[in-house]
Amino acid sequence: AEELIAKNEKLSVVGQLAAGVAHEIRNPLTSLKGFVKLIQENKGDNDFYLGIMDKELERINIIVNELLLIAKPQKEAFTKNNIVSLVRSVIDLMISEAKMSGVKIEVDAANDLPLIDCEAYHLKQVFINIIKNAIEASNEGDLIKVKIIQNEGNICVNVIDEGCGIEKERLQRIGEPFFTMKEKGTGLGMTVSYKIIQNHNGSLHIDSELGSGTTVSVHLPIENKQK
Numbered sequence: 001a002e003e004l005i006a007k008n009e010k011l012s013v014v015g016q017l018a019a020g021v022a023h024e025i026r027n028p029l030t031s032l033k034g035f036v037k038l039i040q041e042n043k044g045d046n047d048f049y050l051g052i053m054d055k056e057l058e059r060i061n062i063i064v065n066e067l068l069l070i071a072k073p074q075k076e077a078f079t080k081n082n083i084v085s086l087v088r089s090v091i092d093l094m095i096s097e098a099k100m101s102g103v104k105i106e107v108d109a110a111n112d113l114p115l116i117d118c119e120a121y122h123l124k125q126v127f128i129n130i131i132k133n134a135i136e137a138s139n140e141g142d143l144i145k146v147k148i149i150q151n152e153g154n155i156c157v158n159v160i161d162e163g164c165g166i167e168k169e170r171l172q173r174i175g176e177p178f179f180t181m182k183e184k185g186t187g188l189g190m191t192v193s194y195k196i197i198q199n200h201n202g203s204l205h206i207d208s209e210l211g212s213g214t215t216v217s218v219h220l221p222i223e224n225k226q227k
């Protein structure tokens, strides 16, 4: 009987995920279909329509890529990487977005941190997601601090923002597929991040206070065996 319950639970998770995917992809598809019709009728500004269609296609692309990151049976190929350089390279990618929002990002890293076993591309995705969320939650003039320390056999990366924060009841829903509070959010960024950190045998915690900010802490083992 227990097995049956476990199986039914799994199926309902699959059902929820399928419904979420269908819903998220149907909206841009419906809009694409509408614009194809408008272009066929050739009555409006086709370049304008194509611009919107390009954005809708990009949105489907983002959703599908994030789903693939979640779905792939991940055999992580771990190599030794410098976590500080990895985080800095992510910040370099995000700096224009931060500037546009009037947000500063500061790195505070301990000296002589050891290299860690990780899959650099996936780990970058995690920090892109976390830092992007921190920027999106911040107000103009806010500071985002990224603190990197060693704690025995682990490296801890803390991303601390002074942004809007999130209330307790919603905090536990972060990471649920498609849970978003943003108008244009996919609600997949943290789902992907939890999954990648889990594949690294690490952990991810979120601490937040509504109105005063959020801290996302990622703990990663320094040594990791190939799965």
Ligand code: ADP
Pocket: 129, 133, 134, 137, 161, 163, 164, 165, 166, 174, 175, 179, 180, 181, 182, 184, 185, 186, 187, 188, 189, 190, 191, 213, 214
């Ligand atoms: P998305 O960013 O597309 O909404 P995510 O999975 O990245 O999806 O995040 C889910 C939700 O978690 C966000 O919509 C937001 O409400 C909340 N969240 C995540 N990070 C933060 C943060 N640093 N500050 C406040 N809320 C956050």
Ligand code: MG
Pocket: 129, 132, 133, 189, 190
């Ligand atoms: Mg996000």
